Amino acid sequence: MLLLIVVAFVGGLVTAVSPCVLPILPIVLATGAGGDRRRPYLVIVGLIASFSFFTLASVQLISALHLPSSTLRDGAIVVIAVFGMTLLVPALTTRFERATARVPAIGARLAHTGGTGVAGGLITGVGLGLVWTPCAGPILGAITSLAVTAPGSGATLALVVAYSIGAGLPLLAIALGGRAALARLHLRSAAGWANRALGILVLATAGLMAVGADTALSAALTDGLPNWTGTLQTLERSSSVQSALGDLSGGGSTSSSVPGQNQGSGPLAPDFTGIDHWLNSSPLTMAGLRGKVVLVDFWTYSCINCIRTLPYVESWYQKYAADGLVVVGVHAPEFAFEHDTANVTAAMARFGITYPVAQDNEFKTWGAYDNNYWPADYLIDAGGHIRDKHSGEGDYAKTEASIRALLAEAGAAALPTPGSSSEAPPFGMGQTPETYLGNERSGVLANRGATPGGIGSFTFPDGLSADTFGLKGTFDIQPQYIVATTTGDQLELSFQARDVYLVMAADSAVSVTVKVTGADGGKGTEDVAADGSLTVGSARLYHLVHLPTAARGTVTVTFNAPGARAYAFTFGS
Secondary structure (H helix, E strand, C coil), X not given: CHHHHHHHHHHHHHHHCCXXXXXXXXXXXXXXXXXXXXXXXXXXXXXXXXXXXXHHHHHHHHHHHCCCCCHHHHHHHHHHHHHHHHHHCHHHHHHHHHHCCCCCHHHHHHHCCCCCCHHHHHHHHHHHHHHCCCCCCHHHHHHHHHHHHCCCCHHHHHHHHHHXXXXXXXXXHHHHHHHHHHHHCCXXXXXXXXXXXXXXXXXXXXXXXXXXXXXXXXXXXXXXXXXXXXXXXXXXXXXXXXXXXXXXXCCCCCCCCCCCCCCCCCCEXXXXXXXXXXXXXXXXXXXXXXXXXXXEEEECCCCHHHHHHHHHHHHHHHHHHHHCEEEEEEECXXXXXXXXXXXXXXXXXXXXXXXXXXXXXCCHHHHHCCCCCCCEEEEECCXXXXXXXXXXXXXXXXXXXXXXXXHHHCCCXXXXXXXXXXXXCCCCCCCCCCEECCCCCCCCECCCCCCCCEEEEECCCCCCCCCCEEEEEEEEEXXXXXXXXXXXXXXXXXXXXXXXXXXXXXXXXXXXXXXXXXXXXXXXXXXXXXXXXXXXXXXXXXXXXXEEEEEEEEEEEEECCXXXXXXXXXXXX
């Protein structure tokens, strides 16, 4: 246990000097910009306390209070935004001090928030502890899974506190270093412009967090940086630490040395257990997937390491699904707000995930695989045996080679050309968001006019704005979908993406024609023939457009017969 406590502390140190600190770096620096000299210490104390407490108890707390999963994070973002406003507009601090002047001395001291007081530092630190999403090494994976399965154990408490202290110390050094630098440059006595600049950065950071873009932006910004922290984190992946983690979780050894292709069949893959929801798919089982090559990808949507691997996983799915590859993303949440199905669904749309995803909120499938890491990939052959495992980022060419070898072993022929491992597929930061067509959730129909629902006639507008859609012909507008009611009805969308998908269904086969303009390189997909023809039948995701790279274009869907229902566009990069 002592070994794990030491490793947890070191893991926290490493995390705090890794790219994962970028989203909260402006806030940490701002805490030292001015005000009470104790503020940086109090902010870090608040961060350590809140990160420790809410890692252990947030799920149970939210469940007991019957609150939405994102409540704590949303409240923390408000706290951070208020802190940014007090830096940007000093008069707000003064007004608050005057408002609390009549409070008894002790109460006023504790209620003094304005960014400069004792309680202000603690509250800001509590907010940081709630919104910070550190990189997920094996030790953090173990802590999070133990927090779900054994929240009251002394081992769990010791590990999370050690990790939090390890992470907090470098952040304190950053805050104090920023304060010292400002003092050395005589900026703290200037006209407050440094505080205002930091206030703008803090508010911008709160805005990114509010829309869930903080981790995605960090992943994009750090893509070109060397992964030097990976070398330090090899300590977490050592055999002695992995063995100790296995003993702690009751799962035995968690060594990543899973038998490979040249070591016999390998162990049988566990089934998907305790899944809360299946997304992009009906429930799957390992027995039902026999004959397919399966890639099980453990991930969570706020983990930067995971985000940076998702384009590769999605590209393998797009490239090899027709040859027998099934990808199943097992979403095991690191934080309470990641339990929310709507949040996971939004993240899937943001990152262009089209393969099946299983929500493993109780870490049951995670435990069945003795997993301790985000991301972690398990490659399973057509006979249901685990043939390869990889934890963390990198080795993409090796993983793709293993996929190809198992597909060939299963009888696939003429596989597509393997991709380049020198760089990731394009990261879809600017791609069109998921677009719903029914009137219940749609807000981008360019020519809706005065027909909010029911059957209406439409004419395309003169031009579509970016990321909007238009209709031409006669459509029945329902809450969750639209129905083409006459031959020749058309649906048109302006998009920014590499791949465009449309959820459609028809009670009997309906012929559809797909045309792409403004974007070169589309040569059909597994659903759309080279001449643009497509047949709509069972309710599923239809792949309309595939381009060499993400681009701005327009896709027009012409319904050659009435009766097809269209639900929503989704996108990939």
